[in-house]
Amino acid sequence: MASSQDSQPFHWHYAELEDRDFQIRGRTLFFIIVLFSFVLVFTLIFVYSRWICSFHRDNSSTPSPTSHAPPQPRPEPRGLDPVTINALPITMVTRGRKSAAAAAVALESECCICLGVFEDGEKVKVLPACQHSYHSECVDRWLSAESSCPLCRASLRAESELHQIPVIVTQ
Template identity: 55%
Template sequence: MSSPDTRSLNWRYTEIDDRDLEIRGRTLFFIIVLFSIIILVAVLFFYTRWICRYHNDLSVPTAFHAPPRPAQQGLPPTAIKKLPIILHQAPADTDGGAWEDMECSICLGEFRDGEKLKVLPACEHSFHCECVDKWLTHHSSCPLCRASLKVESLFPKILIQEPPIRIDIRL
């Protein structure tokens, strides 16, 4: 049952040449140097991380350690309180009216008769008082059309008047 072509598998541990697996001379030196550099870099990394986290030096400005705070995006509470409030009255003819005039675009709730609504002066859109107050604490624009409600006081307003009209009447 054995064929003449099959060879028997003989394991001989004495025939393995250990010289192929040996690390000698320069190779061992470079492996030790490389391992030492990796350990040194890791130790320096963790040390600087520990220093930055637990020993913040007060003489160093905090601008280097923390990102700058974003500017306030919303309107101040005094400006929100100054917005005009109206009482909602449903129009008699709802067939021709726009649907957006009948609901709050923030909460998508319908306006009921006698409900208090805030009107934004820039675009005259109406919203529930509570809804638009929450929106305006974080945003300075209309939630529907994105018209800006902030008045920039950095630049003075310059009113440009048209030159007077001259009429020459010759008789």
């Protein structure tokens, strides 16, 4: 008998699939409206925040040629010019005798840029602002990009301006 029930063809009628009895009432309708409202509000906030972010990003970029903003001044170069770098005093490292310049170099035993030890008879540059000493190659490379002492950040810009200002005497 079980086999006869399994072999019956499936018959359905269109009238059986109608949804006349389907109704949304009470709490179900309320929850659907609340859920739809949350999704709508969240979507609007997301779209608004994206618009605000893109608006601020566009305003913070460089001004367009048609805007009436004043031109931005060029940034001053950070390094020293080669003439000023070459004008810095060079001292020989001597461990035996103590001259005034060698005494300052003797206090420092290594170059703080490359961490190489100063050898006897080696040439080092002494910065006039702070009396710190470095290998010539190391400090020259540093001063071409920066205008301060690598160790104490004492500015060397004032010394470079003295070399660049021409003196004109008129009578």
